[in-house]
């Protein structure tokens with residue numbers, strides 16, 4: 001591992017960008033920030049498009065290496081920069097598989113299929129681009145609550161974190177979706193409330209919230 005990594009994170013102000021900021025803070029990494037925002041034109045400059053043809057944030061540069069997709073960035077940082085004292089990823093094969101399952105579940109079911117669908121079709125969000133569709137928004141919220149049963153059942157055994165006693169990057173992904181759901185007025189499951197409170201007390205979470213300040217008003 002490089003002793004002094006040269007890390008630059010592009011993006012601030014969204015539920016996806018905070019994931020990368022947070023992982024950096026959990027791992028105690030120093031990094032530079034290019035706090036570009038969505039729909040500001042900043043993701044569409046020639047410089048940024050060369051780095052990320054998808055024109056999306058977040059994006060991480062680690063020296064010459066470049067990686068996009070918030071969950072992939074978090075997974076990369078977890079694998080590359082975890083130490084015995086600060087680890088965000090489990091080691092044993094089965095725990096790693098369970099961690100992967102949580103990560104894919106959160107990204108596919110809670111984020112892409114539910115919350116982002118709501119975002120695209122809410123009148124106060126991206127409905128002006130993708131079409132305002134209250135019925136779609138209501139169904140996506142219902143779907144989110146249904147999928148959250150997986151979290152409710154898992155946390156019912158009193159574990160502090162998704163993977164048990166140790167906080168991992170799966171908790172980063174889930175928490176950002178719980179925060180997002182609350183911001184959208186979607187109720188979260190009972191067992192997630194103390195879980196969320198516990199996680200929001202983490203110093204790294206609070207630092208990430210402070211680092212993830214939007215540079216322009218979001219819609």
Ligand SMILES: N[C@@H](CCC(=O)N[C@@H](CS)C(=O)NCC(=O)O)C(=O)O
Pocket residue numbers: 014015016017037038039040041043055056057058068069070071
């Ligand atoms: N699946 C991607 C989604 C990234 C994404 O959609 N980012 C939005 C902001 S949350 C964006 O960059 N939009 C570009 C723009 O609208 O300018 C991830 O998790 O990183």
